[in-house]
Each structure stands twice: as structure tokens, then as C-alpha cells.
Amino acid sequence: MKSKTRVVEKKYLVPFILITSLFALWGFANDITNPMVAAFKTLMEISNFKASLIQFAFYGGYATMAIPAALFIQKYSYKKGILLGLALYATGALLLWPAAQYQIFAFFLASLYILTFGLAFLETTANPFILSLGAKETATQRLNLAQSFNPMGSLLGMFVASKVILATLESDKQRNAAGELIFSGLDEVTKAAIRTNDLMIIRNPYVALGLVVIIIAVVIAMVKMPQLVHSGKIDAKASFKRLIANSMYREGVIAQIFYVAAQIMCWTFIIHYAENLGINKSTAQNYNIVAMGIFLTSRFISTFLMRYINARKLLMIFAIGGMITISGTILIEGMLGLYCLIATSAFMSLMFPTIYGIALRDVGDDVTLGSAGLVMAIVGGALMPPIQGAIIDLGRVGFLPAVNFSFILPFISFCVIGLYGYRSYVGLKHQK
Numbered sequence: 001m002k003s004k005t006r007v008v009e010k011k012y013l014v015p016f017i018l019i020t021s022l023f024a025l026w027g028f029a030n031d032i033t034n035p036m037v038a039a040f041k042t043l044m045e046i047s048n049f050k051a052s053l054i055q056f057a058f059y060g061g062y063a064t065m066a067i068p069a070a071l072f073i074q075k076y077s078y079k080k081g082i083l084l085g086l087a088l089y090a091t092g093a094l095l096l097w098p099a100a101q102y103q104i105f106a107f108f109l110a111s112l113y114i115l116t117f118g119l120a121f122l123e124t125t126a127n128p129f130i131l132s133l134g135a136k137e138t139a140t141q142r143l144n145l146a147q148s149f150n151p152m153g154s155l156l157g158m159f160v161a162s163k164v165i166l167a168t169l170e171s172d173k174q175r176n177a178a179g180e181l182i183f184s185g186l187d188e189v190t191k192a193a194i195r196t197n198d199l200m201i202i203r204n205p206y207v208a209l210g211l212v213v214i215i216i217a218v219v220i221a222m223v224k225m226p227q228l229v230h231s232g233k234i235d236a237k238a239s240f241k242r243l244i245a246n247s248m249y250r251e252g253v254i255a256q257i258f259y260v261a262a263q264i265m266c267w268t269f270i271i272h273y274a275e276n277l278g279i280n281k282s283t284a285q286n287y288n289i290v291a292m293g294i295f296l297t298s299r300f301i302s303t304f305l306m307r308y309i310n311a312r313k314l315l316m317i318f319a320i321g322g323m324i325t326i327s328g329t330i331l332i333e334g335m336l337g338l339y340c341l342i343a344t345s346a347f348m349s350l351m352f353p354t355i356y357g358i359a360l361r362d363v364g365d366d367v368t369l370g371s372a373g374l375v376m377a378i379v380g381g382a383l384m385p386p387i388q389g390a391i392i393d394l395g396r397v398g399f400l401p402a403v404n405f406s407f408i409l410p411f412i413s414f415c416v417i418g419l420y421g422y423r424s425y426v427g428l429k430h431q432k
Contacts, residue, residue, distance in 0.1 A: 025155030034049035052389035059381035061116025070372030085121025086217035093210030100203035140357030147353040151296040195357040252359025255420035261380035261415035298349035315423030322347035322414040
């Protein structure tokens, strides 16, 4: 049945638009960073596992700061949480300037770690804020609408990564007649010069991003936001107990861990998959852009479908679709396997906001700390990519290239998500 309730009430339209802009802002940061795993592997002459520590640092920041962010927001306000998040975001981005000067991989990791402190504040704030801007029955649809702008920022981040960074890296242009990278075989003087040049190329977009974030922080500081935070005394211990006792919330956090892991793995290692087929990094990133375009289109389509199909049922259907396409990625060698990997993005599109909305539906005043738990679930993007990188380092696993086999991890993730969709849908039917 078509919903007659407004997704966004008129009185909340301006705050909705401003906060929705933040979704694009962290989407840009996420997807300019994912391709840097492959870039640092070549440039710093490190293994896939060590290069994947970029994802460990980037998404580990969410796990570190999500709970402190929730407590800060409950004590003060959504607006102050947003402003602190933007300040941390800008600080981390600007720190890439000295990181490039010193050419220390750990410095880059630390900068990205601080940057994601800011993203943890923004996501802990923005998601429940959007859910609260209107009727409860349209909350999941409203969050899906806001989240639809996240991949717009992601597309811009991917474009910058492809055309501004990867396409201009001298280290990736050092190839033999067979198209194989030979950067590690160059003399030390030449490598040092190329490394200095390429680290500056990587640095510049982040510094520009930091300046943009400062401008946005100034704009938001000048705008009045509705006060929607529960004003009662904070009892974090009791809140955590209630959340853990809520099975749909508890299982939602687990499902979110696996979803974020699947998303980051599919988008990070699409370059490695393509490189295994003889495609260079810049061209491989174009496939990532196509995947994000599919993701964005599917996000809008799935948001529309939720007017007619229950979100929990749709989550289960999309998880099954992801299992099918990722199976093709694992079992099919060649371009068809790559196309299956790209198609997987269509089925990932609704997962994050839908899991989020389902998990927080019945948590009441525990919504801020509940949101923090779901933001902490982004740690899945820190834990599983290094494992996938270690698998890829094996070269081959049985009759398959290791890069193909490594996508068994996203397959497992979709199984977990599908089970959550099924259990939440059956639970909803029992409530009626």
C-alpha cells in the first residue's frame, strides 16, 4: 500500500537538506581513500596485507570514537556533535600535508585515523537525526532518501581518485612491455623522486577537502537546528543493557558489521581484481565508478520500492542477489567475473540504511547510544579487508586465483545479512 505520510515534513525541510549534505561529505572521504590501498602497495613497496592497514586505520576510527561521540551528543546537542565532527574531519585531512613531507606510512595511517574520528561524530549524529525528522513509519524510507546522497559524494571521490590521483601517479606508469609494474626494480634515486612526486599528488585532494570542511562547519554554525535530543539524565549502563537485550538491535549490529565489511572489500579490491586481468589502476578505478553509479541508481529505486514492499523483506531479497553475483565473481575468471563484482553494488545499495532503520526502530530514548553501536559496526571495514589482502597475497587458492577466492568473505557477509532480513521480517509478521 502506498504511504500517505510525508517522508519529510515541511517544517524540517531545511535541517534535512543541510544534514543530508553531510552524507555526501563522508561518502567522498570513504571513496577517495579506498583506491589508495592499491596506490600505497606500489608506492611504498609493501604487501597487500600491510597496504590494507589503510582500511584498518580509516574504519578503526569509527570503532574508537562512536561511543564517545554518542555520549557527547547526549550531553550537549546534535549541532555541537556535528561541529566537533567537522573539526576532527578537517584536522585529519590537513595532517596529510606533513605526512607526505615525511613519507612515513604510519603518519598517513594516523592522519586517516583522526579524520575518521570526525566521521564517527558525523554518522553518529546524522543518522538518528534524520530518523527523528518526521513520522516513525517513514523513518527508514527517510534515511534511505538521505543516504541516497552518500554515493553522490562517493562518485565524486572515486572520480578524483581516478582522474586526479591514480591517472597521474608516475609509479603506476613504470611498466614493462608486458604491462607489468617495474617500480620496485628501479634504482633508489629514481624511486625516491617518483615517490616524492606521487605522495604530493595523493596529499593535495585531502588538503583541499579539509578546507572545504572548514567552510561547511562555518555555515552550519550559523544555522539554527531543532533540538531533538532526549533531555533526561544519561544512564549509559542501563541504556547498554536495554540495547543488548533487544534482539533486533543486537543482531542488527552484527549484520551491519558484515555489510560494511562486504562494501569495503568489494570496492577496495575491485582494482586488484581488475589488475589481475591486466588492467591498470586508473582504468580499474573507472569500473569502481560504474559500480558506484549502479549503487546510486539502485538506492533510489529501492527507496521507491519500499513504498510497496516491506523494507525487511527487500533486505532479504537484495542479500540473496548479492550472494548470486559475488558467486560469479569467485567462480568465473575473466571480464565476466569482474562484471559480476560490479553488479554486486546494485544489491548492496539499500543495506546500510535499512539495517540501521530496522535496528533502531524500537529502541526509544536509547537511540543515540544505539546509533553509536551501529556506527561502531563500521569496524567491519577495518577487520576484514586485511584478511582479504592476506588471502590475495597467497597468489592462488586451489584452482582459483587468490583474488577471486578472496571474495568468499563478502559472500559470507551477504549470508549473514540475508538471515537478518529474514529474521526481522518474520519477527515483524509475528508482531501483527
